[in-house]
Amino acid sequence: xxxxxxxxxxIRPERAADKVTPWITKRIxxxxxxxxxxxxxxEWNLPLFQEYAGSVGDPSNPTYSEPIVKAWNEKMREAEAxxxxxxxxxxxxxxxxxxxxxxxxxxxxxxxxxxxxxxYSSGIAGGSRAIENLAHVAVEAExxxxxxxxxxxxxxxxxxxxxxxxxxxxxxxxxxxxxDIKWWALVMNRARKEGELPPxxxxxxxxxxxxx
Ligand SMILES: Cc1cc2nc3c(=O)[nH]c(=O)nc-3n(C[C@H](O)[C@H](O)[C@H](O)COP(=O)(O)O)c2cc1C
Numbered sequence: 001x002x003x004x005x006x007x008x009x010x011i012r013p014e015r016a017a018d019k020v021t022p023w024i025t026k027r028i029x030x031x032x033x034x035x036x037x038x039x040x041x042x043e044w045n046l047p048l049f050q051e052y053a054g055s056v057g058d059p060s061n062p063t064y065s066e067p068i069v070k071a072w073n074e075k076m077r078e079a080e081a082x083x084x085x086x087x088x089x090x091x092x093x094x095x096x097x098x099x100x101x102x103x104x105x106x107x108x109x110x111x112x113x114x115x116x117x118x119x120y121s122s123g124i125a126g127g128s129r130a131i132e133n134l135a136h137v138a139v140e141a142e143x144x145x146x147x148x149x150x151x152x153x154x155x156x157x158x159x160x161x162x163x164x165x166x167x168x169x170x171x172x173x174x175x176x177x178x179x180d181i182k183w184w185a186l187v188m189n190r191a192r193k194e195g196e197l198p199p200x201x202x203x204x205x206x207x208x209x210x211x212x
Contacts, residue, residue, distance in 0.1 A: 002185045004034040005079040009086040009097035011042040016155045020085055020120055022163045024150075027174050028083075033182050039075060041096050046072060049102040056106045069103055076109035081185040082143070083177075084134065085118045087155075088127035093134055101137055108199050110141040112192070114184035116177040118150040126153035142199075144184055148176045 006024065010017040021038065028036050047066055057063035064070045076082075086093050104110055117134055119127025128151050138145035150173040152158050158165055165171055197203070 001035040002033055002182060002189075003078055003080040004028065004036050004083065004181070004185075005075060005081075006036065006038050006083040006085065007097070007100065008038065008040040008042070009084060009094055009100075011096055016087060016120060016122065017085055019155060019159045019163070020118060020152065023159060023165060024083065024085065024118060024174060026163075027171075028178065031178055033178075034081075037075070041100055044068070044072060044100070046100055046103050049099050049105070051103070051105045053106075059106060062106060072100070072103055073105075073107040073109055076104045077107060079109075079113060080189060081113060081181045082110075082115040083118060083181070084115060085120075086127060086130045086134065088119060088121040088125065088130040091129040091133070093130045093137075098137070101141060104141065108142070110138075110143045111199065112142060112144065112188050112196060114144045114146055114181050114188065116146045116149060116181050118152070118174075118177075120152035120155035120158070122154065122156055124153050126151035126155075144188070146177060146180045146184065148173065148180050150174050150177055 006028070008017050008021055025036070025038060028034050046068060051065055051069065055065040062070065062073070064073065084097070086097055115138060117131050119130050121127040131149055135145050150170060152170055158167065158170065160166055
C-alpha cells in the first residue's frame, strides 16, 4: 500500500472543496492501492510561517516553533505520494496552502515524492492557474508534480446529488492521475532504497569546501 496524503487547500466556510473531497476520497479508497490520510488545513491550524534555524533546532530531530509544525513535517515525511486539492485564488493557490507548503522547511520531507493536483474554480479556468503556480513551488520543494491533473471548472454545478462528477472526464482524469501517482510512488520507493543524493545545498557546500 502506498502512503498517500491528501491536502485540502481551502478553509472557507461553505467551501467548494467539500464537493471535491468526498468524491476523490471514495475514488482513492476504491482503488485499493493506497493507505489514505486526508489532511484538511481547516483541522491543521498551522501558524503563519516564521521558522528559522533557531526554531528548527537540531536538524536531525527538529523541534520547530510549535508542536503542530513538527507534526506537519512528520506527516509530510510519512507520505510516499501526495494529492493537493486546490481552488484558484487570484490566479494562484490560496495563501493558506502556500503557508502549509512553506512550513515543510528544513526537513526536506517533500523531496522526490510525486504530487497530483486537483484544481477547481467557480469559473471556466477550473483552477488551472493555481496548478501553474504550484508547479513553480514544487520545483523548489523537489516535489515531482505530475503532468496529469484533474481540473474542475464551474465547480458549483460539477457534482450531482450523489457527489459524483457530472462530466465523465473528471472521473477519467482522476483515474489517469492515480495511475501516475502509483507508478511514480513505486518507482521512487525502489530508488530511495538504493539511496538518495543528499540535498543540493549540502552538496554545494561540500564541493565548495573541497575546492579550498
Ligand atoms: C480570494 C478569492 C480569489 C478568487 N480568485 C479566482 C481566480 O483567480 N480565478 C477563478 O477562476 N476563481 C477565483 N475565485 C473563485 C473561486 O474559484 C471560488 O470561490 C471557489 O469556490 C473557491 O474555492 P473554495 O470555495 O473551496 O474556497 C476566487 C475566490 C476567492 C475567495
